[in-house]
Amino acid sequence: MGAHWEAMGDRIEVAMNPNPGKNPVAYVAKEKYEKFKLTADLPMGNRVIGMLRDSGLDAHPNPDFDFIHDTYLVLIRMFPKQKTNIPVVIVSANARMDPHLHTRIGAVIRPLRYEDVLIIGSGGAVHNLYRNNWMQMVLWRDNLAMPFAPQDCMLEFRQAVYDAFTMNRGPAVRRAVTRLMKHPLFRQAHGTDEHFIPACYVAGAAGDKEDKEMDNVFLGECWELVNMANSQFQLGSWE
Incomplete structure (x- = not known):
């Protein structure tokens, strides 16, 4: 998704x-x-x-x-x-853009994970085009330039996403991720909902009771246009 x-x-x-x-x-x-x-x-x-x-x-x-x-x-x-x-x-x-509906979609196709199917949600931890700094991209095509630090609200919401995925297991992941759409900084971090919804989808696919012993890990990230965070998480493993 x-x-x-x-x-x-x-x-x-x-x-x-x-x-x-x-x-x-x-x-x-x-x-x-x-x-x-x-x-x-x-x-x-x-x-x-x-x-x-x-x-x-x-x-x-x-x-x-x-x-x-x-x-x-x-x-x-x-x-x-x-x-x-x-x-x-x-x-x-x-x-x-109902977070619970998209969590349900992920839960429905969850059995495919046991057939060597990789389920991916491709969105963004922080993605508000209205808050991005476009100057370096327009002038020099440098989307990774960081002339100054991201805004505090972006850093705080990114941390909330990190905590939701890495500090929860099983059904708690679903609750934590869907609840982020009620976070007081959600609308500042996401000008529109569509880039966050894939996170609900993968939380549904990896948030069953059987997943309570599964490791959810942070793999890496980059910040683009100063205020846009692309964070990568892996829920479960191939083993």
Whole structure:
């Protein structure tokens, strides 16, 4: 689940385009991604639709969806020596941005984790475009420049995200992550909801009672445009 695709009403959509294209990325040269071939896993997509429908969710295929940068730029970095990715299924968010609904979506597809399926939520710990510093990007294409420190409110909310994932296990992860949307600094850290919703999705997939003994670890992060934090967490392991 990425951060830029929402279905209207009560719908959840699953990408079922057999030959998906790529939406362009602002400020990124096309030669960095245009030759990378995308592989949509249509059989698994049908299975995911069935799982969602069986749980009572209003799931539908989308045969025209083109991949967005929140998905394919991640895949390019995951498979730097390949010219294509492993088969991928993309599940949309729902435009109501209900954290509990998206936690439920993750919980429904949780069994796939036991079949060597990696579940990814691609969003952002702190992502408010209105609070970003754009000067270095516009003038020099340097999104990682840090001419000054992030605002205190951004640092504080980023810490709350870190604590929610690393200091909780099992169902407590679901409660902690969904509760962050009521954090007093949430709206300052997220001008809109869509970049946070994938965190609820992965909390649902890794927040069952059976996950209480599982390690949830922080792997790394970068800050972009001064005030935007990209934090990476791993919930569970392949062992």
